[in-house]
Amino acid sequence: MRKTVLTMLLLFSALFLFADSISFSGGTSSIVLRNGRENVVLSDGADVTVESMNIHADTITLSGENWRYVSCTGNASVIDESRGIAIRTSSIWYDRTEERILISSWYEIDDTVNAVAATGAALEYNLNDERLQLDKDVSLLKDTDENGIMRCSAESVIFSREDNTLQLRGSATVDWDGDRYEAEVISVDLDTDSISLDGRIRGTING
16 A cells, blocks of 8 residues: 555656646546556546647546656547647547647547638647648638638548648549539648649639
């Protein structure tokens, strides 16, 4: 019993040692020891803050060296005000070392910087280069101000927030300003609102 209490104190002390980079809270917390690997499990509503990013879920597990991995289940969300992005889903896997978020469940994204909203069923977000790969029945909306909403859909979308570009692959369509574009691959420059089509293409242009 004494050894268990001491282990818990050491683990929580380690968390506070890295308080500048990660902090946490939860209704219930516990230490789980499995094969020599220490996990901190936060449940009954949990929050983890990493720099400007706040992660919330019903249950959050911290594991790995220096609490590298953050695993979230149930009503999960990521809100990063400095990046201007919010993600809502049911499960999240975050690797703090590689700065990568993986999602394998239905999600909703709001990007206030680029006026983009998207949904899909799988996501990889690399924070270092601000690159998102959205997969499985992706639907994306872009507010273009004067010309209204650009509606995009594809099996897969690569969204570069750094370059403000989209690459749509697989049954790709873009509906915008009364026109419709269809192709296997569609590239969109969101700064200039230019659209490029590759492969077998179809379109309807009004004007």
